[in-house]
Amino acid sequence: MSIRLYDTAAREKRVFKPQDPKRVTMYVCGPTVYNRAHIGNFRPVMVFDTLFRLLRKTYGAEAVIYARNVTDIEDKIIATSQETGESIEAITRKYAGIYDEDAAAVNALVPTIVPWATEHVGEMVQMIEALERKGYAYATDAGVFFNVPQMEEYGRLSGRKLEDNEAGARVAVDLGKRNPADFALWKFAKPGEPEDAIWDSKWGRGRPGWHIECSAMAAKHLGKTIDIHGGGIDLQFPHHENEIAQSECAHGETMANYWMHNGFLDMAGENMSKSLGNVVLLNELLDDWDGEVIRFAMLSGHYRAPLDWTGDLLEQAKTTLGRVYGALRRVWGIEGGQARDKGVLRALQDDLNTPIALAELSRLAGEANGAVDRKDEAAMADARANLLAAGELLGLLTMTPAEWEQGGDGHDNARIDALVAGRIEARENKDWAEADRIRDVLKAEGIEIMDGAGGATWRRV
RNA sequence: GGCCCUGUGGCGGAGUGGUUACGCAGCGGAUUGCAAAUCCGUGAACACCAGUUCGAUUCUGGUCGGGGCCUCCA
Known part of the structure; x- marks a missing residue:
């Protein structure tokens, strides 16, 4: 059975076919490291980690190259540096470290490659130069911009026409742009900005625009055409649209064959955001809940649908996961079984249907308990193997039952x-x-x- | 204003043109010294209104509700 993934660009599930089964590539937009990430920021971490696990299982652990960047140069980071007096590097190292700890706490595997933006400024400059040579870029007093109307296909991913965007858009800050939709490839340094946020370039001292970071890093580490590009739904437009514009105009090749976007987390029906003051930090949740409970709760909804993040959700996740661990405990000592059950695998192969996968996990727990009640040792051994294999795919059951129940x-x-x-x-x-x-x-x-x-x-x- | 997604039982949450997952909670039974855990069984839903169809929760249109993007938010 093959993997099917919902491709945002095609607006339908498509059979996943990597360009090269021996080198499957996935790029996911990572964090901008200027403060602590909230639980919503970790939805893509857990979702694409689950996809990473499925791909590794399918193509082999060595065959899957997963890159998740760190954006360590950006307006908000500069603002934080100016407020606190800390260096950019100190701030970004600190928050990237916290991010990694949090990701590990919810059993996210470390990506194959974690590129940092500031280590790729050279590649970004080269890419901007290529765009300039081909007539897609122009300079103003504020920076170098991408000339959006120059690209005929612009808007394909989001299904958006340029006219639609302009209709309701607010008045943009006048940066001397030729078109409202044009976006910065390179931003000139402003007076008073810290030296560690400034690089030299042929156009003038400054820093790369946000979008070019991902384009340059994805191309360098994964190639001009990658298999899967993922991120939050908010990034579909304009970030990913702009990545496509830059990469495809610079390289003349398709940037990504599959685009995947996760939905948002809601708090009491509202989008979680700093402006609403309803953010929940992962490390706060970890005070009260095990990382696996948080992961189970996150995966209990389908990744494309909005998920209402509540205490009840976590409570139910804990109860259900506890039931699974209880079943695992009862068969824990019975080794030598074989993991033949494909329920969880099949669910994940169908566009990462984690709610079904978790239902299958519960079913396996029921089978384990049934085997114990029947005193069927062979079935108990298989049930144990099935549970552990399913846990491996989902990033769950990484503890021993004793650690879970008595830890x-x-x-x-x-x-x-x-x-x-x-x-x-x-x-x-x-x-x-x-x-x-x-x-x-x-x-x-x-x-x-x-x-x-x-x-x-x-x-x- | 424009584009897109979405509305399932008490709760969470899949899925399907005709036989209604799964978990939590409830009810009945088994088990237990009594419980807990576990097992078996069971009631309960497809926002509303039209249309297509032999038949729609599933397709189409409309209404109402929720959400996202159009502003460098995962």
Whole structure:
């Protein structure tokens, strides 16, 4: 069975065919590192990480090249530097580091390549020069701009005509542009801007425009035509449209064969944004929720649909994932099974249908529990293998069941074990009062005892 | 104003021209010293109005609601 992906440009699901199955390329727009990223920023991280995992499974781990850039030069970074007095490098290293930690906490694999914009200014300048030679760029007092009407196909990705954009657009800042839709390839330095935000060029001292960063880095690391280009839906226009314009006009080749865009996260029905003051930071969530719970919640909706981010969603994710871990615990010791079940794989192959994939994961948990109840050892072994293989694809079940259920504080597990052992003994003596007393003591601490045929186990809830 | 997406049971959330996923919650049963966990069973939905069709939740049009972009927000 092949992978099908919804291509924003084609507006339909298409069978995915890489140019070269031995070198599958994916580029995803990464963060601008001037402050902490919020949970919405991590939706593409988790979505495209899941796609990365699916591609690795399909084509082999070595065959997939996934690049996610770091934008470390940009107006907001400069503004932050001017406000705090910190160097650009200090700011960008700090927030890129936090971003990496957060991404790791939700089990996102490290991309194959993480290019930083400031390390590719040379490539960007070359690309702008190429565009200038071909007549797509012109300079003004403010910078070098891309002449949008020069490109006939402009607007193909977003299905937008230039006239439509201009109709309701607000009055643009006059930068001497020939057309309202023209965008900056190179911005001249303004008086007072820090030296570490300025590069020399034939046009004058300044810095690259935002869009050219991705075009140049994608071309350098992945080639002129990449297989998959992803990012948030807000980037579809103008960012990705502009990337296409720059790359295709400079190279004369298709920039990407598949364009994928994830939907936004909503907070109580509203878009999460700093201006609304309703942002939730991932590292705040990590105080209360395990990274896997956050990932499960994120994947519980389809990546293209808006997802309402609520406490209930996280609560349900925790309960459901806990059920899966519980099933895994019951078959944990039974090794040697084979992962033949294709339910999760098939779901992901259909345009990354993670809600179905998670439903399949629950089904596998049910199969594991059923096998345990039937005392079918072979089925238990297979169920264990199936669960772990599914977890690998989804970036879940990376803990042992004991770590999941009993990890928590971790410091007094021995004391709890002793209490549970005492309860087992009391039950063997039919001392129900003592058995219930111990259960109540633990329950007050948030610990739940699960009696089984061969003894008892416990978990933090 | 323009372009695009979207509206499913108490909640989250898939999918389909005709047999209504899955999870949480509910109900019944099994199991249990009693529970919890687990298993089995079960009630409950397709915004509204037309149209196409033998038949629409699924296709088309309209209405109402929600969202995105048109401003360097994932």
